Amino acid sequence: MRTRNASAATAAHRAAPARRRAAWATLAVAVASGAGLTVVAPSAPAEAAVPATIPLTFTNNSGRTEPIYIYNLGTLLSTGQQGWADAGGGFHPWPGGANPPAPAPDASIAGPANGQSTTIRIPKFSGRIYFSYGQKLVFKLATGGLVQPAVQNPSDPNRNILFNWSEYTLNDAGIWLNSTQVDMFSAPYAVGVKAANGTVKSTGHLKSGGYQGFYNSLKAQPGGWANLIQTRSDGTVLRALAPGHGIETGALPSTVLSDYVNRVWTKYASSTLTVTPFADQPNTKYFGRVSGNVMNFTNSAGAVVTSFQKPDSDSILGCYKLLDAPNDLVRGPISRTLCAGYNRSTLLTNPNQPDAGSAGFYQDAVTNQYARKIHDQMADGLAYAFAFDDVGHHESLVNDGSPQQAYLTLDPFN
Template structure:
């Protein structure tokens, strides 16, 4: 199970979306402070008959405390955790019936998740350091047999960032949207018609371990497909799958220079990488000073965008690491020598690639998804943002 500390780290990454988006050339925050509470409309167009349960969980950005939010927008910090973890209070909010909408209130100053489950309530637990959230990729997790998913958000003085997420798994098709004070609206994460079945079928038919990432319930319901990172964690996906490609990419830059231009709005900010005799990819800045170095990562490092590709929240090492990780997922590193690349027609074109992310993107209406942690490199993530939001929405679409 994922501990409260790990969840806090993940939500801190989400909370950093504001500064990251601006640094990478995204929309600058509006000057007006958004409302204290933002209405979030959850609409059920799933076509399924089960009762839907909603949860708003996250971290208070002012205090760092993990907690939950009720339907009216009141935040309450978790308390009373034990070892071993004890059951958390039932904080489920009754969700909408078919064709109906339930409106939640999201307090400003919160970064977190909106969970939605079908039929059964989710089981959460508390440890001394906070929440133990569902980890359905683990067979022993009490939520393993429940159909559920989540979206992630940050709502602060600079506005709302809201995204669907397939970083850990894909399960419930849903889109996210936001409407601004000027009446403008944006949507992301919408699947093409039949997209859910299309994703499952494509991965089931992909040679190798990809079909083993699918979880099917005893009643025949296909619950979810895991990301390859979670597949490695649960020993259903090979942990050397990318090793040959990674070695080829690293060796390419023994004789060729890799140029990383991490900020689209700063084309003159460039870092130049060459692989040395010890197999370390070293980057220099415009003055020739070394600013970052990366040992050759493992398959798990790449699929998790962590380990030897850990990206600190700075303006040099982190952006380079993010760029490398995205290029390896998209199988462009070693072939395109200036990164990142921005033409999706060149992504996932090799036999050895992240077929999970490829398939998810192929089944999105706008081609955007969060197939891995740094899918926002180049702006290919299923994210909406508005600096002056007046409402947000999550639409559960048909499946």
């Protein structure tokens, strides 16, 4: 369940709420653990053991002159403790929090100037690498753990800071490192990993002109989508909120996807939606039919295995609430597939989900325009524009079982 921002203390107090789990969705079985995330992955063979820390080279190609601050925050997988890592990869557990939240220790690492690189070491974490321009981020500790930025809240102390983050897991089975826009589109960056054979995989780069192209396209999109953009008083464009946060703040109508949902409901009242959630299990299929306000899914034996109420736009855009996706083998995989189909508006054009290719994504007039515009501007077409954008492997993720080095590159704002 996505944590709502009811207050500064409870709103931002989460290391990885369910709707942000895109970073880990493809990499392992993720189990919520307090405000953090425990990742269970296969053990690596001894000869391929991943060292306790690996280098991450952080390169600043942004073209901007402000100082850069880096933070590596997360859960130490060997102990389950939450904390931060210094530039050498040393782990520091968070001290106890308070109510109201108390300032967290300064976990910042000085980043490179424009045109320069800095190499730090990252430990076996499930967490985030934040970076900010010109100003340090404000982190606080509540009694339940770390309070992270939640800039949809206008009183969040990080609201007027230009920043972004990447999500990663490094464990004995390797690294999973992504670029994400699940919560917002902001300062552009890409991620990469070097394998044992020396090859480098990367993702997250925008097309030339893609940063401005995204904002220009969003501004031109009728229906409230332009209201997702947040600027600073000096005119600096800071970010575009993800549409779920837009509904939360009133920037986007709560009925933004209702017309599409109504049409889906009508279609599958008299026909069947077939979901094959596992690519490696083509014979595992579930069959959805609408009856009243419920879509029931049956298995091949005809038994009802789970049911979904008619989802609202917020449930779809956040992949939670009425489209909750527990870490099981039935409801969760079906829900993930439905969430992807609604966001990409493919449920009317293809009764067999998920779609194998992206050619038919976002073609309906009623769709997740934010996600559509992000994917349009990515150099490789891949992004985490909503929580289950990994359905069908359309996510911006690099993975390697024996990583030699990781990379995070700040890109130009053009």
